[in-house]
Amino acid sequence: MFLRGCLPFLDIQVVELDPLVEELAKKYFGFLTDGQLQVHLGDGIKFIDAIAVAHNGSTTQRGYNDNENNAVKILIVDVDSSDVSSGLSCPHASFVDDSFLLAAKKFLAEGGLFIINLAFEHLYSLQLDEDLNDVLFATPSERFLEMGDLDEAISKLKAMLKYPVDVESYTNKLKKLQ
Numbered sequence: 001m002f003l004r005g006c007l008p009f010l011d012i013q014v015v016e017l018d019p020l021v022e023e024l025a026k027k028y029f030g031f032l033t034d035g036q037l038q039v040h041l042g043d044g045i046k047f048i049d050a051i052a053v054a055h056n057g058s059t060t061q062r063g064y065n066d067n068e069n070n071a072v073k074i075l076i077v078d079v080d081s082s083d084v085s086s087g088l089s090c091p092h093a094s095f096v097d098d099s100f101l102l103a104a105k106k107f108l109a110e111g112g113l114f115i116i117n118l119a120f121e122h123l124y125s126l127q128l129d130e131d132l133n134d135v136l137f138a139t140p141s142e143r144f145l146e147m148g149d150l151d152e153a154i155s156k157l158k159a160m161l162k163y164p165v166d167v168e169s170y171t172n173k174l175k176k177l178q
Contacts, residue, residue, distance in 0.1 A: 004036075004037055008036075009036075010036070010073075010074075011036050011037075012036065012037045012038070013038050013039075013040060014037070014038070014039045014040065015039075015040045015042060015043075015044045015047045016039060016040070016041055017041075017042065017043060017044065019041050022039050022041065044077075044079065044095070045094050045095070045100055048075075048100060048103050048104055048107075049100075049103050051072070051103075051107050052102075052103035052104070052106045052107050071107060071108060071109035071110075071112065072107050072108055072109060072112060073108075073109050073112050073113070074112060074113045074115065075104055075108060075112070075113070075114050075115065076115045076116075076117075077095050077114075077115070077116045077117065078117045079095055079117075095116070096116070101114075118136075118138055120138035120139060121139065122138070122139045122176070123136060123138050123176075124136070124138075124174050124175065124176055125174070125175045126170060126173055126174050126175070127173060154168060
């Protein structure tokens with residue numbers, strides 16, 4: 001309801017696996033559906049795959065949908081894995097799998113946003129020159145990663161590499177996000 005309150009003009013489609021969540025949201029939080037806010041009960045992965053397949057016929061080389069009116073402007077993945085063994089609160093692995101991410105990319109509008117809820121103490125970003133990708137690095141450590149730590153890690157990595165790679169050029173572009 002927060003998104004609806006902030007952006008009342010936005011068409012919002014919610015995918016929820018558990019029908020009880022929708023029921024409780026309606027009963028206790030005033031959640032209402034209408035023409036601009038719809039709930040789809042089911043598996044989020046299957047929902048995204050189905051939309052990607054439906055849009056697949058009209059994608060450009062870059063993988064974006066040609067029909068901006070049907071393309072998704074914002075995709076928010078706010079799921080929590082029930083696997084507590086790692087001690088982290090984050091999406092199930094299938095929501096960050098290559099096939100899911102590529103399917104999501106296929107139906108996002110040009111300039112669309114993909115937002116994913118990650119719970120980590122520190123988050124870093126690396127923009128690759130040869131690619132359009134941003135690579136995120138996350139660590140649950142409470143200790144901030146110092147450049148001295150990176151220098152030591154780079155030395156160890158270079159010793160393990162079979163072929164020379166200019167690792168420093170990548171680490172110099174690393175940005176701390178959180």
